[in-house]
Amino acid sequence: MTGITQSDILKNPILLKLDIFCKGLRIDDSLRENSSLRIFRTRAGLGSGIELIFDKIIRVNAPVREKFAQESPYILTQKDGRIRVVNETLNQFSDFDIEIFTPPAFYEKKTSSGKQMSRIGVMQGSLLSVYVGGICEFWKGNSSRRCRFCTTGINVGKNEEIEKSETDILEVIEEAKKECDITFVHFNSGYNAIRDPKEFIGLIGKIRKNTGLLTGVQFPPFGDLTVYDRLRDAGADHMSFCIEFGSEEYFKKVCPGKYADIGHREYLNAIEYCARIFPAGSVSGEIIAGIESTDETKKIIQRITGLGAFPTICVFRPLEGSDMETERPPSFGTMSEILGFAYVSMIKNNIPVGLAPGINVSIIVTPLESKVFAARDEVGDFLWKKYHLINRIKQIMASFFIKKVRIR
Ligand code: SF4
Numbered sequence: 001m002t003g004i005t006q007s008d009i010l011k012n013p014i015l016l017k018l019d020i021f022c023k024g025l026r027i028d029d030s031l032r033e034n035s036s037l038r039i040f041r042t043r044a045g046l047g048s049g050i051e052l053i054f055d056k057i058i059r060v061n062a063p064v065r066e067k068f069a070q071e072s073p074y075i076l077t078q079k080d081g082r083i084r085v086v087n088e089t090l091n092q093f094s095d096f097d098i099e100i101f102t103p104p105a106f107y108e109k110k111t112s113s114g115k116q117m118s119r120i121g122v123m124q125g126s127l128l129s130v131y132v133g134g135i136c137e138f139w140k141g142n143s144s145r146r147c148r149f150c151t152t153g154i155n156v157g158k159n160e161e162i163e164k165s166e167t168d169i170l171e172v173i174e175e176a177k178k179e180c181d182i183t184f185v186h187f188n189s190g191y192n193a194i195r196d197p198k199e200f201i202g203l204i205g206k207i208r209k210n211t212g213l214l215t216g217v218q219f220p221p222f223g224d225l226t227v228y229d230r231l232r233d234a235g236a237d238h239m240s241f242c243i244e245f246g247s248e249e250y251f252k253k254v255c256p257g258k259y260a261d262i263g264h265r266e267y268l269n270a271i272e273y274c275a276r277i278f279p280a281g282s283v284s285g286e287i288i289a290g291i292e293s294t295d296e297t298k299k300i301i302q303r304i305t306g307l308g309a310f311p312t313i314c315v316f317r318p319l320e321g322s323d324m325e326t327e328r329p330p331s332f333g334t335m336s337e338i339l340g341f342a343y344v345s346m347i348k349n350n351i352p353v354g355l356a357p358g359i360n361v362s363i364i365v366t367p368l369e370s371k372v373f374a375a376r377d378e379v380g381d382f383l384w385k386k387y388h389l390i391n392r393i394k395q396i397m398a399s400f401f402i403k404k405v406r407i408r
Pocket of ligand 1: 191
């Protein structure tokens with residue numbers, strides 16, 4: 001998608017979501033006392049902003065605390081009794097419905113062991129996100145091993161419980177299902193935080209049996225690939241692997257611990273293996289765009305889609321408290337080029353998108369949302385139409401099965 005103007009961005013919720021990821025958001029004084037504007041940090045601290053809902057459906061985790069966000073032209077404000085985003089430079093307002101996501105009441109409840117539920121799992125858009133296992137090993141001792149964009153070590157133990165029992169987690173899932181109608185629970189963890197996956201596989205089995213909810217797992221790769229067969233058999237639906245970069249140079253520089261102890265190759269092996277044993281559209285390679293060159297990012301997107309997985313693309317957010325906090329996120333132009341390229345790569349490799357119903361993620365522009373950046377002429381009219389027709393049929397079938405048959 002080329003030739004996008006600032007006025008276009010204010011009219012389209014997906015374009016504005018991306019531009020806010022790139023530029024941040026300031027909050028007008030009139031909204032500062034709004035109790036919904038709370039920040040719950042999760043997932044390497046990436047979900048560190050405020051949660052908004054654009055046009056009833058598009059979930060946005062808007063960066064507000066980081067340095068770059070203080071210079072943003074975007075301000076969240078109220079006009080004529082409605083929440084709007086204004087571009088202060090242009091003095092133009094957004095053109096669609098905006099809501100501030102109200103933190104659910106279950107956040108304030110306690111599990112039967114007495115732990116506050118928001119310290120066990122938090123909503124990230126329409127899904128529940130739970131960090132499991134102890135502190136990532138790269139955050140212990142020598143700070144030179146941790147990923148330089150990450151703030152997990154600041155988060156786990158401070159804003160989140162380190163010890164989360166199976167019962168704590170199951171109770172929070174039950175509440176999130178009742179109150180927020182979730183369809184998906186996403187688990188993530190740090191390096192060597194889960195040494196023996198047996199208990200975790202048991203938890204996945206219980207979620208599947210008791211609730212029918214979809215589950216996603218994002219852990220560093222296990223050397224023993226048969227763990228993924230066991231996870232699949234227990235009922236895990238989605239596997240993702242944070243390979244982060246295309247270039248070894250950046251992988252080494254930004255993720256020194258991962259580079260030394262795991263290595264790019266092991267991530268690719270895990271992606272390839274899971275893409276073979278899980279259904280199409282269930283496996284992803286997560287990358288961070290905006291640190292290395294666009295060409296390197298495109299190369300890893302091609303690699304991931306060539307293995308039969310889809311890329312999950314995070315816009316680099318220089319998080320407050322991370323080693324990279326003074327750096328800047330990428331531009332809208334760079335990101336729209338990368339997201340468009342990724343969508344076209346999924347079409348070329350026939351990877352379905354958006355099959356799981358009711359999942360609207362706030363911390364990334366989702367593969368489905370990336371369609372708006374893709375150039376139809378790069379694949380041709382026939383392939384474009386064929387891909388979308390088949391994908392739509394798959395979406396309807398999956399949605400019917402999961403929502404009507406599976407989830408209890
Ligand atoms: S592996 Fe890296 S990104 Fe993940 S928790 Fe550890 S330091 Fe953070």
